[in-house]
Amino acid sequence: MTAMQLDASTFAADMLDGFTAANPQYVKAVDGGVIRSTVIPDGQAALVIGGGSGHYPAFAGLVGPGLAAGAVCGNIFASPSASQICRVARAVHRGGGVLLGYGNYAGDVLHFGLAREQLRASGIDARTIAVTDDIASAPADQLHKRRGIAGDLTVFKVAGAAAEAGYSLDAVEQVARRANHRTRSLGVAFSGCTLPGADRPLFSVPDGMMAVGMGIHGEPGISELPLPTPDELAKVLVHALLNDRPENAGERVVVLLNGLGTVKYDELFVLYSKVRLLLEGEGLTIVEPECGELVTSLDMSGVSLTLLWLDEELESLWAAPAGSPAFRKGAVSAEPDLSSPDEEAAGPAGPPEGSSHTAASVLAVELFEAVDRMLTQAESALGDLDAIAGDGDHGIGMARGARAAAQAARRRAESGSGIGAVTLAAGEAWAEEAGGTSGALWGAAICAVSSTLLRSADLSSATAVQAVDAALAAMQSLGKAEPGDKTMVDSFVPFAVTLRQEMAAGKTLEHAWQAAAAAATSAAAATAELRPNLGRARPLAERSLGHPDPGAVSLAMIASTIGENIKKEDIRG
């Protein structure tokens, strides 16, 4: 449930404002997230962590000496954008390079990967580590497909301690990878979480039941069991993790018993007492455990158990001192950083005017506004569709992206820019604000459209076809999805193909677009028969059977909305 009437448009900013004000000894705000308010020594490798909000203390609560140098804070459950990541990374870079750490989700992989390339292009050595501790999300022979959940903490702690100890970026990356490989988690949920401002949970668990293997974004579990006693629950978690030991596991383990939101502390301690007995009964030695709220999922009622299988180096890094708003160990000392932050170069200034089609730029604004209205209406339906086998944020992300795009487009058009510049502003705003995988993909697609427009001497139906092809190419290049993978590519390809065919057959843009939109809609519906193929656990893939892909659906809806509006405008080639 939501405790207050929240304004979604200022929620993330207010949250960071309150968080930094409450923890000034550790953190200060920068554009895109938070960084240490204490001195980061020159030459030190910098760990920058991040992901969506809603997981506190992950990620902003883990910034401080011996842990992260900075955290990039996306909207609730949505990846931050690559430009946010770059801004935070630049603010903490001290010449020793940057390790970007995040959970292994498509949106985060995409944005942090883009940020790594952008940082490298600007001369900063950057690496990435995607945490993959959730044993429920893929089998043991596909570790790279697993999600990151509470094991974020063990991996980040080890990496942060290594950076603090003066390890080179290579060595920090290497030990972080080893910590990730040796960290395994499993979670259960007793009831779902509710997005701020939403009136019902993202998913629910039947009364008297427990979902096993759920994710930390409302992704449903892979099986259900009757509500257990603490003994029974401890056995479920411990046995599954012991059956998923890494090679050369050894006998010393860090144990994290993590509350995901609303489980009472007393209950966590009761459960920990049972977990401890089982692990010690197996001959294992527990090293400096943690029992509390470490990586949450808003107000979800659930717990997860994490084991980090130690070796000597990992143990000393785990045990090293750290100080941060939400995680403290031993005694750290760090001087407040009293320097005023370098103002980052404000990025590229407004793009050059690429065209002077002012009527066209008005049309572009109208199209973005029509898409914004449509997606705002469709937001909850798309969210519901996404919640079947995903994290339920597709509707929110699409609506947020479209709103930002429409606003940016209007501002740019009002300053007299042409359609290319207007579209570029819209694409950048969409990528920045939407978050999530779809946000990055739509941002890239719209920016690709703007490139086509900026290169075109005048507008024609042929330009429209080229722009659509460029958008599809950008999406496929970034997202790596093929037709049949149950993504928006499944409706985008038929759209682009039909548009090209119809235009080649001499149809007007209006007719061709509507035929293409119909093809996209039909293809989106047909995705119900597909299984997703991108980092989803098998049970989730099964669950999605019979339901169309939300990305494919929203693409078809956007295509239809544009079709209706170019018809009204009576645009012809």
Next chain:
Amino acid sequence: MTAMQLDASTFAADMLDGFTAANPQYVKAVDGGVIRSTVIPDGQAALVIGGGSGHYPAFAGLVGPGLAAGAVCGNIFASPSASQICRVARAVHRGGGVLLGYGNYAGDVLHFGLAREQLRASGIDARTIAVTDDIASAPADQLHKRRGIAGDLTVFKVAGAAAEAGYSLDAVEQVARRANHRTRSLGVAFSGCTLPGADRPLFSVPDGMMAVGMGIHGEPGISELPLPTPDELAKVLVHALLNDRPENAGERVVVLLNGLGTVKYDELFVLYSKVRLLLEGEGLTIVEPECGELVTSLDMSGVSLTLLWLDEELESLWAAPAGSPAFRKGAVSAEPDLSSPDEEAAGPAGPPEGSSHTAASVLAVELFEAVDRMLTQAESALGDLDAIAGDGDHGIGMARGARAAAQAARRRAESGSGIGAVTLAAGEAWAEEAGGTSGALWGAAICAVSSTLLRSADLSSATAVQAVDAALAAMQSLGKAEPGDKTMVDSFVPFAVTLRQEMAAGKTLEHAWQAAAAAATSAAAATAELRPNLGRARPLAERSLGHPDPGAVSLAMIASTIGENIKKEDIRG
């Protein structure tokens, strides 16, 4: 909601076991609670805090250098017993005396007060400080009637820092009293909390509303407002606290924004951003604030705001380093205490045989078992009655006490003891296990009965009358309640008076007892027309009108149960 199927009989013990296992660097378990696992310097005044469980991090999470030396852990929402408190206090006493700190609730006041006397009687200088920060629970001219809520933390932190700094017990007590006087809190709730194992919340808040001024044991609020925005909520809390400033408040304040259980961290930070602006707008300077879960109420959805109005000494004590499982500030160092704990003398050995009435001791066991069965059945009904204007734990406490009494009575009887010793064992077990005010009162009453029995050469109806009179006297002496205060005294007095009158009129004990039980039942029902008079806020007193007092009701039920069983046994004088 409850996340697991919990066994109430082992919950508290399992919880402490898990808690100490997860935090061995700070705490170790002793009989009755936890104490520091680090060295407490000789001569240092020892702060011992406590109260019911269900408030984590209060109280066990606040044990460590610079904070408490030990914590006494009652059952969920129930005061620990005086003997528990004494055991923990003795385990941390290093010759510098003991300050007992707790929230100002009748049960805690009673048990900690008793413990203070018992410690003094054994030569340990002991003081008490009852925290009274909740401005909703009594007007500003009756500070001593206010409840303790999240202000526990500021008072304990200041006292713990003073002890760590080497203050004398006098000086620790004095500065703790000043901190308490200058600490003011107000809480709100969006939904109620649920006791472990219960199937519905202790109280509920209507949809779309917020209860203002609720307590931390499910005590309902004093007014209701529509669900606010963060701005509106910040105003409600800040304005009420600013209108309740202590004299010479000054302009520097510690701010605690406390989540009571299920409010999301993100929401807390949003609210803190608004609170900060309002306080700074009033010209106040915020010093080292805390925003998080500090004093919880199981899974209640709610927040509280606390201000500690600083002077120079309080500020330096607040800012001093502290290390504990749940509250850490700066860098503390303390050596692990490797000594094996002195085994406490196991208390008085089994009492001398006071009588050899073995058939009578069997009867006593049967009576305790009958009361146990009855109270177990009545547990939830008594809890519901108590929840109307209290903390809802009366049923649980009475059932737990009766069960412990019956078990102890049977054990003692099986070892061949007479009725006096059997009853003494039952009374001690009831006081130890029941918790709460009623637990202490019933324990004292049963022990008074045993004294009468132990002094009696043989059993007679006259002995029964004397025993009842002794029990009533013990209850009134300990509880200070008068007839008309809406307590169990209101049914106990008519019971005792009627029993004496009927016996004087020549009736059999059986008849007299039944007449007395009928009088108690009638008097219990009549308490519905009374208002409570013991430390309750006026709105709560109004709320209880029309509902009988749960203590008076349970007393009448126990009297009736005993009446039915002595009838069956055909006991006559």
